[in-house]
Amino acid sequence: MAESVDARKLRAEFLKVLRSRRSGEVPLSVEPAKPVANPLYLEASTPRFSEAMASCPKADNEKLEDLLQEENLYLITEAGEQGRLPVLIISMKEESDQKRPAVVFLHSTHKCKEWLRPLLEAYASRGYIAIAIDSRHHGERASNITTYRDALVSSWKKGDTMPFIFDTVWDLIKLADYLTGRKDIDPTRIGITGESLGGMHAWFAAFSDTRYSVVAPIIGVQGFGWAVENDKWQARVDSIKPVFEEARNDLGKSVIDKEVVKKVWDRIAPGLASEFDSSCTIPVIAPRPLLILNGAEDPRCPVPGLEVPISRARKTWEDAQCLDHFKVIAQPGIGHQMTPEMVKEASDWFDKHLMQ
Numbered sequence: 210m211a212e213s214v215d216a217r218k219l220r221a222e223f224l225k226v227l228r229s230r231r232s233g234e235v236p237l238s239v240e241p242a243k244p245v246a247n248p249l250y251l252e253a254s255t256p257r258f259s260e261a262m263a264s265c266p267k268a269d270n271e272k273l274e275d276l277l278q279e280e281n282l283y284l285i286t287e288a289g290e291q292g293r294l295p296v297l298i299i300s301m302k303e304e305s306d307q308k309r310p311a312v313v314f315l316h317s318t319h320k321c322k323e324w325l326r327p328l329l330e331a332y333a334s335r336g337y338i339a340i341a342i343d344s345r346h347h348g349e350r351a352s353n354i355t356t357y358r359d360a361l362v363s364s365w366k367k368g369d370t371m372p373f374i375f376d377t378v379w380d381l382i383k384l385a386d387y388l389t390g391r392k393d394i395d396p397t398r399i400g401i402t403g404e405s406l407g408g409m410h411a412w413f414a415a416f417s418d419t420r421y422s423v424v425a426p427i428i429g430v431q432g433f434g435w436a437v438e439n440d441k442w443q444a445r446v447d448s449i450k451p452v453f454e455e456a457r458n459d460l461g462k463s464v465i466d467k468e469v470v471k472k473v474w475d476r477i478a479p480g481l482a483s484e485f486d487s488s489c490t491i492p493v494i495a496p497r498p499l500l501i502l503n504g505a506e507d508p509r510c511p512v513p514g515l516e517v518p519i520s521r522a523r524k525t526w527e528d529a530q531c532l533d534h535f536k537v538i539a540q541p542g543i544g545h546q547m548t549p550e551m552v553k554e555a556s557d558w559f560d561k562h563l564m565q
Contacts, residue, residue, distance in 0.1 A: 233288030242281040248323035264549035265331035286383040295349040299329040308395040310563040311338040315403025321348030344377040361452040381414035416490040425500040425555040432514030433482035444508035487518040496529035498562040504543030
């Protein structure tokens with residue numbers, strides 16, 4: 210299906226927003242890196258285990274660890290400290306020159322790329338090249354456990370960066386530049402997925418860059434504007450509350466209200482709750498395969514807030530005569546949680562659309 214003028218225009222407008230707060234554009238370059246011995250998690254206690262990630266389907270390979278290879282590198286995506294993007298790549302050791310499909314995995318708030326290793330290894334065992342990055346102000350891009358929080362507050366104060374979603378999307382566009390140039394990756398078969406914050410990153414990366422050909426955001430797609438207008442913003446705000454408290458104080462408010470919420474979104478992620486919200490950007494992903502995985506009871510991504518985006522998206526895929534490329538699963542009884550069922554559904558989605 211030929212890309213519509215509106216889709217091209219919306220992408221161009223979003224790219225303009227991304228470029229408006231770059232520290233300085235530079236040619237993309239690659240630097241070698243070493244494995245991270247002690248990953249930094251922005252949490253009081255280091256997480257130890259994820260049942261969902263451990264459940265990811267693996268190929269039946271004996272001594273899998275001996276068959277895997279690991280690459281660590283940095284991509285320079287812009288000038289400045291945060292323009293150094295750490296990348297972890299895991300794949301099977303193979304002699305064949307045949308290009309393989311790839312999937313990019315994006316971590317949730319306070320985690321890092323090393324947390325995703327069970328997913329990377331599982332996908333690699335099945336023939337994918339599996340890639341993970343540290344999002345802005347996380348992992349190797351953080352100096353302490355308050356780095357991300359401090360960046361959000363600074364963004365509100367100065368308006369010079371967009372640490373919530375948008376700056377990492379810039380990195381993902383640059384990552385696509387790199388991946389499509391690799392000799393071992395099929396540039397027409399690159400998938401993207403992520404959990405929570407990573408799900409939002411996957412959604413916006415796929416909206417802004419068509420080189421991500423198959424998409425499966427997990428507990429990340431929501432209606433930001435709908436939440437503001439329908440008083441359902443509290444759970445999302447609580448997930449990054451310090452920036453809203455700072456804004457409340459600066460605006461002379463006694464409590465955080467929807468005016469505070471709207472002003473924060475407009476400041477730290479311009480257009481997030483308006484022209485770049487899910488009702489506008491999710492349909493633009495068509496006709497590429499998109500699977501949205503949410504919990505039916507998720508207070509951060511309320512299902513009622515997706516009624517308009519899903520309705521518009523379904524019509525777009527239907528008009529493109531590929532309705533089977535669009536699917537939404539809201540798992541009953543589940544809140545803001547990635548489950549083994551979601552991991553399996555995403556895995557099947559990529560196998561169906563990238564392994565053919």
